Amino acid sequence: xxxxxxxxxxxxxxxxxxxxxxxxxxxxxxxxxxxxxxxxxxxxxxxxxxxxxxxxxxxxxxxxxxxxxxxxxxxxxxxxxxxxxxxxxxxxxxxxxxxxxxxxxxxxxxxxxxxxxxxxxxxxxxxxxxxxxxxxxxxxxxxxxxxxxxxxxx
Numbered sequence: 001x002x003x004x005x006x007x008x009x010x011x012x013x014x015x016x017x018x019x020x021x022x023x024x025x026x027x028x029x030x031x032x033x034x035x036x037x038x039x040x041x042x043x044x045x046x047x048x049x050x051x052x053x054x055x056x057x058x059x060x061x062x063x064x065x066x067x068x069x070x071x072x073x074x075x076x077x078x079x080x081x082x083x084x085x086x087x088x089x090x091x092x093x094x095x096x097x098x099x100x101x102x103x104x105x106x107x108x109x110x111x112x113x114x115x116x117x118x119x120x121x122x123x124x125x126x127x128x129x130x131x132x133x134x135x136x137x138x139x140x141x142x143x144x145x146x147x148x149x150x151x152x153x154x
Contacts, residue, residue: 033143034095038088038105044068046084049110051075053117056083064089064104067124073117081110095145102126102133120151127153 044058044065053074058065065087072083087104102125127133133153136145 034093034099034145035143036090036095036101036105036138036140037092039091041086041088041107044085044087046082048080048082049077050080051078056085058085063087065106065124067122068106069122070108071120071122072115073119076115076117076119077113078116081113084109099145105138 042064044060044063045056047054047056049056049072051074053072053076056070056072058068060066065085068085070083070085072081084107086107086109088107089104090101093099093101103123106121106123108121121135123135125133134150135148137148138145
């Protein structure tokens, strides 16, 4: 069964791994802790989502998140939630050479609480041939990454 998702403040970065054999679970490796140096945080959108659910889309050609979609199914929350989606470019990182960010750091804030349904996030990126992408939660307070399950890549 899927775990309910908490969106207190969710920070996500999509990375590109250059070699499958060289990928380590950052949480379990000796160099598990690291940092992301970020550029300026930019607001992409703010939208209210009622208990009926909604899909929030970023449709701004000049925005790094153009094409991003956050789908909040009906009955995910019992009250209306204000979703705020922002991004900041990753200027540098200390997680090692197998961690290659291909998206900005994405921050989603909805005031907190658990969703009663599975909330999905579609992140627009170009993945070079012969590579794969994986999204991670980033905890800037303790400098750790946690892999996020991927439903599909298209």
